[in-house]
Amino acid sequence: xxxxxxxxxxxxxxxxxxxxxxxxxxxxxxxxxxxxxxxxxxxxxxxxxxxxxxxxxxxxxxxxxxxxxxxxxxxxxxxxxxxxxxxxxxxxxxxxxxxxxxxxxxxxxxxxxxxxxxxxxxxxxxxxxxxxxxxxxxxxxxxxxxxxxxxxxxxxxxxxxxxxxxxxxxxxxxxxxxxxxxxxxxxxxxxxxxxxxxxxxxxxxxxxxxxxxxxxxxxxxxxxxxxxxxxxxxxxxxxxxxxxxxxxxxxxxxxxxxxxxxxxxxxxxxxxxxxxxxxxxxxxxxxxxxxxxxxxxxxxxxxxxxxxxxxxxxxxxxxxxxxxxxxxxxxxxxxxxxxxxxxxxxxxxxxxxxxxxxxxxxxxxxxxxxxxxxxxxxxxxxxxxxxxxxxxxxxxxxxxxxxxxxxxxxxxxxxxxxxxxxxxxxxxxxxxxxxxxxxxxxxxxxxxxxxxxxxxxxxxxxxxxxxxxxxxxxxxxxxxxxxxxxxxxxxxxxxxxxxxxxxxxxxxxxxxxxxxxxxxxxxxxxxxxxxxxxxxxxxxxxxxxxxxxxxxxxxxxxxxxxxxxxxxxxxxxxxxxxxxxxxxxxxxxxxxxxxxxxxxxxxxxxxxxxxxxxxxxxxxxxxxxxxxxxxxxxxxxxxxxxxxxxxxxxxxxxxxxxxxxxxx
Amino acid sequence: xxxxxxxxxxxxxxxxxxxxxxxxxxxxxxxxxxxxxxxxxxxxxxxxxxxxxxxxxxxxxxxxxxxxxxxxxxxxxxxxxxxxxxxxxxxxxxxxxxxxxxxxxxxxxxxxxxxxxxxxxxxxxxxxxxxxxxxxxxxxxxxxxxxx
Numbered sequence: 001x002x003x004x005x006x007x008x009x010x011x012x013x014x015x016x017x018x019x020x021x022x023x024x025x026x027x028x029x030x031x032x033x034x035x036x037x038x039x040x041x042x043x044x045x046x047x048x049x050x051x052x053x054x055x056x057x058x059x060x061x062x063x064x065x066x067x068x069x070x071x072x073x074x075x076x077x078x079x080x081x082x083x084x085x086x087x088x089x090x091x092x093x094x095x096x097x098x099x100x101x102x103x104x105x106x107x108x109x110x111x112x113x114x115x116x117x118x119x120x121x122x123x124x125x126x127x128x129x130x131x132x133x134x135x136x137x138x139x140x141x142x143x144x145x146x147x148x149x150x151x152x153x154x155x156x157x158x159x160x161x162x163x164x165x166x167x168x169x170x171x172x173x174x175x176x177x178x179x180x181x182x183x184x185x186x187x188x189x190x191x192x193x194x195x196x197x198x199x200x201x202x203x204x205x206x207x208x209x210x211x212x213x214x215x216x217x218x219x220x221x222x223x224x225x226x227x228x229x230x231x232x233x234x235x236x237x238x239x240x241x242x243x244x245x246x247x248x249x250x251x252x253x254x255x256x257x258x259x260x261x262x263x264x265x266x267x268x269x270x271x272x273x274x275x276x277x278x279x280x281x282x283x284x285x286x287x288x289x290x291x292x293x294x295x296x297x298x299x300x301x302x303x304x305x306x307x308x309x310x311x312x313x314x315x316x317x318x319x320x321x322x323x324x325x326x327x328x329x330x331x332x333x334x335x336x337x338x339x340x341x342x343x344x345x346x347x348x349x350x351x352x353x354x355x356x357x358x359x360x361x362x363x364x365x366x367x368x369x370x371x372x373x374x375x376x377x378x379x380x381x382x383x384x385x386x387x388x389x390x391x392x393x394x395x396x397x398x399x400x401x402x403x404x405x406x407x408x409x410x411x412x413x414x415x416x417x418x419x420x421x422x423x424x425x426x427x428x429x430x431x432x433x434x435x436x437x438x439x440x441x442x443x444x445x446x447x448x449x450x451x452x453x454x455x456x457x458x459x460x461x462x463x464x465x466x467x468x469x470x471x472x473x474x475x476x477x478x479x480x481x482x483x484x485x486x487x488x489x490x491x492x493x494x495x496x497x498x499x500x501x502x503x504x505x506x507x508x509x510x511x512x513x514x515x516x517x518x519x520x521x522x523x524x525x526x527x528x529x530x531x532x533x534x535x536x537x538x539x540x541x542x543x544x545x546x547x548x549x550x551x552x553x554x555x556x557x558x559x560x561x562x563x564x565x566x567x568x569x570x571x572x573x574x575x576x577x578x579x580x581x582x583x584x585x586x587x588x589x590x591x592x593x594x595x596x597x598x599x600x601x602x603x604x605x606x607x608x609x610x611x612x613x614x615x616x617x618x619x620x621x622x623x624x625x626x627x628x629x630x631x632x633x634x635x636x637x638x639x640x641x642x643x644x645x646x647x648x649x650x651x652x653x654x655x656x657x658x659x660x661x662x663x664x
Numbered sequence: 665x666x667x668x669x670x671x672x673x674x675x676x677x678x679x680x681x682x683x684x685x686x687x688x689x690x691x692x693x694x695x696x697x698x699x700x701x702x703x704x705x706x707x708x709x710x711x712x713x714x715x716x717x718x719x720x721x722x723x724x725x726x727x728x729x730x731x732x733x734x735x736x737x738x739x740x741x742x743x744x745x746x747x748x749x750x751x752x753x754x755x756x757x758x759x760x761x762x763x764x765x766x767x768x769x770x771x772x773x774x775x776x777x778x779x780x781x782x783x784x785x786x787x788x789x790x791x792x793x794x795x796x797x798x799x800x801x802x803x804x805x806x807x808x809x810x811x812x
Contacts, residue, residue: 608741629739632706633710654718
């Protein structure tokens, strides 16, 4: 018997089986499991309790450690992702090292996924037996404390990123706000009015945009993208690519004279901000309130970039300000931050993917965002809602759920379309006095003052027709109108309604590059492609990577109030980490057992973090615990078993394997 | 072969993708066969070939490794190590008379709760058809000898 085996025989394990109300007890025969556990070698005490995570449940552990001289604790309950920390803490409070604890997942992995009660009970027993055998070998460990950098990186300058950045900056933290477009503001800057209050989007957004620019604690980088992320919570090193604007931000005063002076007398390039509904010049500003208030040159269309033979009237008129610099080059900036907030937003569903609605085929079929631009006073028509030929529409049909709640595109509800469709119905009616028809599947207006807004719009005489539009086609009499064919499910009849303008209430989708972005930041995505939160209810802004938080539509479709609330939450979570000044890391790192290491160096190339080095004097490998992230790949690779991983030692896992397979 | 043979599957799931997928299956109340026993490791790259051998030697009828999809490893490339070891080990196991269906490596991301169900059910069915490993005619030596 080795010394360790000997000390193992005296180990006293306490096993606690949680009912979790009926969540576990409804499927697993708790009594049976407790009796079984009590009879296992080394088990000094086995108990059941209705809710182990409750205060009395935790108190039970604390008290039993004293009364029964327990030195190992096992709780069979929910997933360790939920309550491992809770019970480690209780173990510690009882006077033991917190790592003398092992959790057994009998809820998510057992009672919730099996219907056969006997089989589920047997599974619970196997898992507990494995844990008892494993926990005997646990060693006392200490969490590593590392200092946390107080700077925060916010990626994305829409309303989510703006709000998060301002909150953090106001708390005195230095914030880098990185936005890939020439201006911040995001989608919200493109909207006209916001539901349900109908306050103008620009009026509430632009003061916040200006505040970002003027805030001493915010470093705003537009036309910039994150290209590399290294490090770990508290200590991220991030590379940011700053694309050239060809206009020096410090020198440009935003007089816009250069735009006027451009050799292009007429604007010819489709304007991205207005979704191509208007034209801009090669030197332009996205919209009048853009932040930074600095023009940008598009090298794709600028004559100087294409031929090098432009008269450069822009430079001439800029004069002594000397703000235009055709030589500007891309720059890579490296910054060090403690935490990161991702607020990379969404993309609007491409309406062309539903061919029977005729977007891109019939000129008077447009998307809701296009109508937002039309109805906006600074938009391409100066705020008038017009057909492509310049006439005012007399009738408008708004089709809900385009690219949402649809087997062929996206199954999920985009959450905002019903409300913005009602808002557009109101605005269109107000501006054109047209007959407005809203075609909906279900009217979804849950939210503060949302139902009231729905009643208001319904009261204004908007026709609300329950049915999914099946086809859009030109009226046969050639008067330019479009016919919407729909089954009105309240009247139980097919209707054909002629309108001048069709508005498609397009849904929200993840950004096109969401997959690349999530890999960059080492986080997950849900099936729809939105960034995955750590817990849908209890950690909605956290990710599975510590120190990286989510805000806004990159996590899922949501409206502006929810986005702002989430951005505030992400900022608060970030602050909580940064303000603590340090962060505690799991001690699950690897270490080399020098006496057995043969110096073969197999482990060195398998480490993705270059944490293992070779010490020539000793002819041994050495793990740098600061760099080690605890994956254990080197441990599995070591041919002589001379690398061990804390919490996942070979012997501990062998015991677990034997435990699940030992037939009682 | 007994009619109601219930195979024992030992599953090594990585902490960041597949273990979470199994948690998600739980919160979504997705039902699947109760034959698998999950052992959590931080990364599929931690799965030492010895763990797999030990499991078979101790009476497992099948061993499943679950990791993050290629390119998605929480530790950048641990799952590639797992893949390389898996391929080699499966050939070795085959030479030892352990059928390929008994040893699987699956990429299951944290959002694929339903894939946990599909993979475990499928594996249980396939291994059930093969019968218990201990009685498999393919395995020539008594289990104790392998375990020793």
